[in-house]
Amino acid sequence: xxxxxxxxxxxxxxxxxxxxxxxxxxxxxxxxxxxxxxxxxxxxxxxxxxxxxxxxxxxxxxxxxxxxxxxxxxxxxxxxxxxxxxxxxxxxxxxxxxxxxxxxxxxxxxxxxxxxxxxxxxxxxxxxxxxxxxxxxxxxxxxxxxxxxxxxxxxxxxxxxxxxxxxxxxxxxxxxxxxxxxxxxxxxxxxxxxxxxxxx
Numbered sequence: 614x615x616x617x618x619x620x621x622x623x624x625x626x627x628x629x630x631x632x633x634x635x636x637x638x639x640x641x642x643x644x645x646x647x648x649x650x651x652x653x654x655x656x657x658x659x660x661x662x663x664x665x666x667x668x669x670x671x672x673x674x675x676x677x678x679x680x681x682x683x684x685x686x687x688x689x690x691x692x693x694x695x696x697x698x699x700x701x702x703x704x705x706x707x708x709x710x711x712x713x714x715x716x717x718x719x720x721x722x723x724x725x726x727x728x729x730x731x732x733x734x735x736x737x738x739x740x741x742x743x744x745x746x747x748x749x750x751x752x753x754x755x756x757x758x759x760x761x762x763x764x765x766x767x768x769x770x771x772x773x774x775x776x777x778x779x780x781x782x783x784x785x786x787x788x789x790x791x792x793x794x795x796x797x798x799x800x801x802x803x804x805x806x807x808x809x810x811x812x813x
Contacts, residue, residue: 616739617740618737618739619644619645619737619738619740619743620644620735620736621641621642621643621649621695621736621737621738622640622641622643622736623638623639623641623661623665623726623730623736624639624641625639625665626638626639626658626661626665627639634654635652635653635654635655635658636654636655636657637651637652637653638650638651638652638653638658638661638722639651640726640736640738642743642747646749647743647747647748647749648747648748648749649695649738649743649747649748650746650748651703651722654723657721657723657724658723660674660675660676661723661727663801664727664730664731666801666805666806667805668793668801668805669793670793671794676727676728676731679728679731680731683709686711687711687712688709688710688711689709689711690707690708690710690729690732690734691708691715691734692729692736692737693705693720693725693729693735693736694706694708694736695725695736695737695738695742696738696739697742698742698746703722703742703746704722705719705720705721705722705726706719706720706725707720777803777804778807780807782808782811785804785807785808786808788804789801789804789805789808792804
């Protein structure tokens with residue numbers, strides 16, 4: 614069996630269409646078009662989103678605590694490997710280095726990805742898992758733009774207008790700080806996305 618490792622990158626997070634209160638973590642193969650959607654819980658999604666958005670929580674979250682603990686005892690994570698897919702569940706392991714010895718630790722995939730972000734280490738899987746779970750997203754649909762053109766300007770304005778668009782940059786920054794202080798990272802992530810959109 615071919616066990617060549619395939620490198621994955623984190624494409625993003627979205628609300629799960631199949632499970633209420635859950636999120637879909639989307640991983641993409643670095644040299645290809647296949648994507649792996651993995652259903653994860655809200656807490657794990659929040660931990661991943663904080664790191665993706667570059668937010669700094671006032672107190673360390675569980676995965677930050679793990680990072681601090683590992684650094685204190687000179688343990689490093691070299692890579693994360695998603696090594697098995699069984700009955701819709703992805704199995705992962707942390708490949709760690711401790712005292713010049715490689716140690717493998719079993720992990721939930723959501724935790725493994727969150728730690729990979731903090732340790733700045735690569736995420737891998739194997740071809741058999743990509744064949745089972747990989748999907749190719751097709752963005753080449755030409756129908757959508759034509760339908761969009763038929764909408765009136767009033768309909769377009771209603772659809773795209775959001776309360777954050779009316780805030781000034783300073784108000785957004787104040788709201789961002791307030792959301793982080795209150796540990797409302799989902800809100801903070803939305804505000805940061807609006808700030809980044811305006812900077813472009």
